[in-house]
Amino acid sequence: MKTRPAICQRKRRFATREEADAVALAADVTLRVYKCALCKAFHLTSRTKGLRPPRAAQASAIVQAP
Ligand SMILES: [Zn+2]
Numbered sequence: 370m371k372t373r374p375a376i377c378q379r380k381r382r383f384a385t386r387e388e389a390d391a392v393a394l395a396a397d398v399t400l401r402v403y404k405c406a407l408c409k410a411f412h413l414t415s416r417t418k419g420l421r422p423p424r425a426a427q428a429s430a431i432v433q434a435p
Pocket residue numbers: 372377378405406407408409410412
């Protein structure tokens with residue numbers, strides 16, 4: 370995915386996909402994680418087309434939390 374520099378600077382950055390996945394799963398809206406070609410970190414996006422979903426294991430862990 371191509372990312373504009375202005376978009377990159379505005380977005381949150383995550384060092385690992387796991388960290389970004391955890392935030393995506395905790396959000397109220399559907400988010401997906403992608404690796405940014407500009408900063409080499411991970412960003413979240415609400416555009417889900419063509420991007421893989423967060424890990425199911427982490428999703429179930431959150432659902433089961435009291
Ligand atoms: Zn970036």
